[in-house]
Amino acid sequence: MNFKDLSEQLEQYIIERRRYFHAHPELSFEEVNTTKEIAKELTAMGLDVHVYPDYPGCWALIKGGKATPKSKTVALRADIDALPVEEHTGLPFASENKGVMHACGHDCHIAMLLGGVKMLLSHKAELAGNVKIIFQAAEESCYGARYYIENGFLDDVDAIYGTHIWGDFDSPYMNFDNGPRMASCDNFQIIVEGKSAHGSAPHQGTDAIVTAADIISQIQTLVARKNNPINPLVITIGEITGGQRFNIIANKVTMKGTIRTHSKEVRESVEGWIRNLIENIAKAHEAKATLLYEPYLIPVINEHETLNSIAEKAAIKLFGKEALGPLAKMMGSEDFALYMEKVPGIFGFVGARNAALGIVEKNHNDRFTVDESVLKRGAAMYAQFAYDYLEAMTSSNL
Numbered sequence: 001m002n003f004k005d006l007s008e009q010l011e012q013y014i015i016e017r018r019r020y021f022h023a024h025p026e027l028s029f030e031e032v033n034t035t036k037e038i039a040k041e042l043t044a045m046g047l048d049v050h051v052y053p054d055y056p057g058c059w060a061l062i063k064g065g066k067a068t069p070k071s072k073t074v075a076l077r078a079d080i081d082a083l084p085v086e087e088h089t090g091l092p093f094a095s096e097n098k099g100v101m102h103a104c105g106h107d108c109h110i111a112m113l114l115g116g117v118k119m120l121l122s123h124k125a126e127l128a129g130n131v132k133i134i135f136q137a138a139e140e141s142c143y144g145a146r147y148y149i150e151n152g153f154l155d156d157v158d159a160i161y162g163t164h165i166w167g168d169f170d171s172p173y174m175n176f177d178n179g180p181r182m183a184s185c186d187n188f189q190i191i192v193e194g195k196s197a198h199g200s201a202p203h204q205g206t207d208a209i210v211t212a213a214d215i216i217s218q219i220q221t222l223v224a225r226k227n228n229p230i231n232p233l234v235i236t237i238g239e240i241t242g243g244q245r246f247n248i249i250a251n252k253v254t255m256k257g258t259i260r261t262h263s264k265e266v267r268e269s270v271e272g273w274i275r276n277l278i279e280n281i282a283k284a285h286e287a288k289a290t291l292l293y294e295p296y297l298i299p300v301i302n303e304h305e306t307l308n309s310i311a312e313k314a315a316i317k318l319f320g321k322e323a324l325g326p327l328a329k330m331m332g333s334e335d336f337a338l339y340m341e342k343v344p345g346i347f348g349f350v351g352a353r354n355a356a357l358g359i360v361e362k363n364h365n366d367r368f369t370v371d372e373s374v375l376k377r378g379a380a381m382y383a384q385f386a387y388d389y390l391e392a393m394t395s396s397n398l
Helices: 004-009 011-023 032-044 106-122 145-150 208-226 264-284 305-319 336-340 372-396
Strands: 049-051 058-063 073-079 130-136 159-170 179-182 185-193 233-242 252-261 288-297 300-302 345-353
Touching: 004 011, 004 106, 004 305, 004 372, 011 032, 011 106, 011 372, 032 049, 032 058, 032 106, 032 130, 058 106, 073 106, 073 336, 073 372, 106 130, 106 159, 106 345, 106 372, 130 145, 130 372, 145 336, 159 305, 159 336, 159 372, 179 345, 185 208, 185 264, 208 233, 208 252, 208 264, 233 264, 252 264, 264 288, 300 336, 300 345, 305 345, 305 372, 336 345, 345 372
Parallel strands: 073 130, 073 159, 159 345
Antiparallel strands: 049 058, 058 130, 179 300, 185 252, 185 288, 233 252
16 A cells, blocks of 8 residues: 555645644644644544543544454654744744744644545555544643543554654655654753852852852763763753842852753763752852752654664655655654653654755744645655554564
8 A cells, every 4th residue: 555646636635734723823732723623624534533621632543444353553643732933934824823833843743644644544444453643732841742641542552653844854855763863851940049148248148149150060061071972961051040139149049951862871860960060069169059850751762673664664665765864863852752651653754944945944943834745745654654554563463
């Protein structure tokens, strides 16, 4: 089975759906109308749609015509939330919601999966198992997927496939490389407590700002000297607040930051490294430093050879070997990792950049847009991967 021709027949539907959702973006946890529109589409296709009373997003199940009680179930995921960005693309279908924009391409993911569902339904009788589809809210929050997992979405799922449209990757290439693809994401807060005094008499206080400055400087030595340089590690402090007045020694400073790495081992160590460093620096300043650590996401790692092989062969079957292009691993994060933590998963990328058309801005930019000719490819990959996975699992009796 090859879904290429069918994807070309559905191209205008996929593009139209992308443009509709682009014009009507909603922020994380607020995707109420987006969910209603998706549910309406799925219902029109003849599917029973599962929605939640207290959470946006929805899912449905395609029961394959050749499925048996022992058949596998593969899940396909698209995220649906937008970003708090004021759009400046000038597109005729630009955001109608001021200050909200699909600047990360989730509008494309919705449209591609809707197209993929149509393709699978047209060959439902041939499916050797079941396909569970999910339109997930709040990916940009770093933990939107957790709700569905906690409410049993993965309980009957054997594998899951996800993909991302990417503005730093040329169209029409796709990538399903093995190994680390995106980094973990853990956030932290450091609270430094000192003692206030008059700015003219610093010896009578304990300066929380000076202590915080020392911590900011020294925390990068963890990256440069504590971490093995072959393991990518980023520790960023992006927010700092403190002090009461220009002539008062500050008694408190709060810093917030994030940590990214591809290594599960490094991820498990960083919290201890930071805690030890800041407590001892604070002690040297006769201050106190407290670390509040928030683990969020493991790295996205394509570590299941069978799934990786099925995805790459599916892309080649659809569009030839030239469809696959190189894409370096990156330090951004994806809450698709939460699914991969529970079941085997594969995460790929669809290139959206086309310099000849002036489409060059990256994800999260207020002028981000995509080469829409690749959307049918992303849709075909959803369908082809699901179909081929079920065939492979049946053939191997796994």
